[in-house]
Amino acid sequence: MAGLFDIFSVGVRGMTSQQTALNVTSHNISNANTEGYSRQIAKIETTRPQTVENGTGQLGTGSEVTAVTRVRDTFIDYQIRNYTTVQGQFTSSEKYLSEIQGIMNEPGDTGIANQMSKFFSDWQSVTDSTKSSLSIDSATLADTLNSTYTQLQNVKENVNKVIQSSVADVNDLLDKVKELNKKIELIDVSGNQPNDLMDKRDLLLDELSSKFGIKVDDKSNQSIAVGAVVTVDPTNPSNVDDPFANSPIRPDGSSVLLVNNEPGGAESRFSYISDIQPVSGSDSQFTVTYYKNGNTIDENNKVTFNIDLGSDLGISGTITQAQKDVVQQRLKDISENRVLWANSKGTATSGDGSVVLDGSKALYNYKDLKMFVPVSGELKGLTAVQQDSDRYIDKLNAMAKGLAFAVNAIHSGVANAGTTVSPVPAATTPPTTQTADYLPYFVNSDVAKKNYDINGVLQPGTALNNVLSAESEITAGNISVNKTILNNPRLIKTKLHDDQFAYTADNTIDGVGEESRAKMIADLKNNFIDFTGLTKDGTMKKRGDLFTIGHNTLSESAFGNDSTGVTINTYFNNVIDDIGTMEQTAKKNIKNQQLLLNAFNQSKQSVSGVSLDEEMANLVQYQHAYQANAKVISTVDQLLDVVVNGLKK
């Protein structure tokens, strides 16, 4: 038979249990709006019962709090992270796609399309007195192309900065996770529940998952191991030498982990390539500069090394065009991605970790490079934006090139830019077709601005020939109207037989009212040109290629269609369609992902969230229980009073 003191201690235990429960409740209330917090429950259990010898059986000894656990569904966490990764990808790419769309400013009254239609209209009605407005409108078109090009390049630069800070963030997050992981393990080993630390760790993992897809494995003592989901080459998933696919491994053969729970276990970090420049005199060697851990604040983190991007192509002697193309493609892929796998110190390593890219070797091989190519997430989205910007820039370049080549060809009537001589040969009688373009309409301003003489004129001979040979390098960024024409618009060739004379003033065959050549240029808006062939990967490089590789034709009176091509407007509209569709898809995806994420977050909240009403009810409940326990003690006190003071008078 238990004594009164036993009841006393039952009361005390009860009060302690309720007090602890109240503590947990108040912790819940105070963290009701804490991000990542999961509500906790004090697990109250009965204490070990007392067996009473007289046959009554077991008597309870009260309650105790055995554990404070957090209420969490780890499967929902898994799903949320998955969708956060996808969401991160679309959010980052949408942000920049909408910027690109804003740069294009179509459909609108001030965009490229409008300038182009003005340009062609001007040619339609050109007379001697309107030539200067034609030249100014042409310059405006070129300027619009130039500024669009520059703005797209700026987008790429901004994206690079974001990639850099993302890499730094990721490394920072990984370090924090690692730290928490250690603490959690320690606390768990000592038999305690690290609830709040685990919440914090989960929150960091959620944040990390927006950057790229992560794999989280539960390990002993509540610790975890974190890995990254990367692009895998399905044909050869174990090839660690492929710089753009498959997970790297560590020298000990273990697969790469970002957070390793084992003490002293190998871990990886990421580094950011800030710059990549060709080594002069070589077509395949490049100098790469990267910052360890993406930390650009400290210059000590800067590492520079030389790499041969064509080391596996078997280049012997002179590089072939095909090999050059491969190298250029690799260069483009690297500059679009910019994230390197690195060891725990942040120094980049090869796929198997055997080669450390610390710049100690004079030249590294292509396979020594290991780029981080995530399957999804913000980093993937940023790479995609880089690729998109490059694609749009390439298309704009093709458009500028097509416009320049075709206008120059029609304007001069000369299919190949040719070589000019100084002094200009006198017109022969009868005149013969010119073999060189003495007055290119559109020029490459990069080269032209160095070759104008003091009066802004391109003199025939060396200066003009430099500009003509740079015509094949015309891009949307450097297309410009020949200053010689801007200074004296009356030089513009508009007459049918102008192709037989170096300058239109020499033309004795046509009167000034003859405008057939101008009409041909005006009609160019309806002409089909193979712009795809003019892109970076295309085969058409110079003016003459329109007529030899492409299927356009040029005669004195007509510019013939390339039936495999499209009109310049259609081509541009396709670019806008492309951008619009990408942006629309990204927006829709974000919306869909947001809905899904919302649903999962609701589920998470439903399980782990703090309900104030519930906690208030608990509060009242525990308060009452506490009071009741106190009552038990005071009752026992009264009973003891009876025993101590009341039995003996």
Next chain:
Amino acid sequence: MRITNKMLSDNFLSDMRTNMENLQTIQKQMATQKEINEASDDPTKAVRIMALTENINANVQYNTNINEATNFLDTTDTALGQVGDVLKRVNDLLIQSGNGGYTEQERSAIKDELNVKVGELSQILNTNFDGRYVFGGTKVDVKPMTTMKSDIYSPGPTYKNGAAKPCAAAASLDLTAVPLLSANTNYSVKLTVDATGVVTGATAQSAVNGGTLASTPVTASAPDGSGNVTLDLGNGVKLNVPKDIANVTGDVMTFTCNSEANTRLVYNSDNPASPELTDPAKLNQLDQKLYVEVSQGVTLDYNVSASDVLKFTNDKGQSIDLRNVLTKIMNHLDGNTDDGSSPDTAATGKLSTTDKQDIQDTISNLLSIRAKVGAKQNRMDSAKDRNGTENQNLTDVLSKTQDIDITQKTIDYSTAQTVYTAALQTSARIIQPSLLDYLK
């Protein structure tokens, strides 16, 4: 499902965001009056809008082209009408001159009027529209026509050295590049004579207005059997000098360049020293056509050149040039042969017969040209109609694609606003109360 306070407020926030987005979209569409503001709103429609805008821009340009050409044609037509009036007057004058009772003086009066008419014809053919000479072919920057007097050079008297008395014999002139001398000017050369009376050379004494005669002494050609020589004074001026024209060295011979003659209609070279255009390349420019694009791929020529009016083939297959016809008429009025070189008694008779016929042929040629111009004007008019219709259609389609339906958007707006207000009201009531309100 367990519902927590945060779930309610999260839900409220996300729904509110959706509502605000809807309102923003409608607001933007209302403000811009456009359904599509960015390509991503609807890429297909956006591209269609761009293509339509491009088509409309092109059409507006075609409209400008058509208007320009129409005005040009109107000007041409008016000018051709004036040419017709002049030719009719010429015709009337020819009928009058055929009257056998007309005296030389009366015919001279007719010739005076004809001279004026030729100048008028030149002026009409130089009609200018918007800085362009409408009858100039592609040579729109230079007047196509001008008039010239046919210069006549007559040898004057020869004077003895110092004496103002004519010598006996007169020299004759052989001039091959006459326009180089100034009209209505007397030129004089000082002759050198040998002992036998044969002229051996000369120095130009006065070479007014341009000094086109050789200023250095010239040597005479070797004398022929009778002692006559030729003096080449340069620039195509040659003097045939008979023997014994001068007595001593220093005798002066004069000759005159007169421009009292008939007015000729010629193509303008824009060179005052040699007003008649002879360069075949430039003459060719006068015949070139001007073209205008009135819709995609449809190009029309719209000009009439001066040579269309002047040169033609009549119904008998003879090719006629009005310039020659007019010169011929002048010569006939002077009582000379066609080229005016010698008197011709039958000349006046030709005035009312062949000459009149030629003028009438020219008039009928002019009428056929005017008919063609009329046809072109009609074509322009119908092109303009088509252009207008097309423009209207395109604008219509563009409006249907791009513009908002205001009624619908207004209704959408009030719906969205109602939803927004309702959501606010409900949420405000749901979020506010908690168990705390009821615990005492």
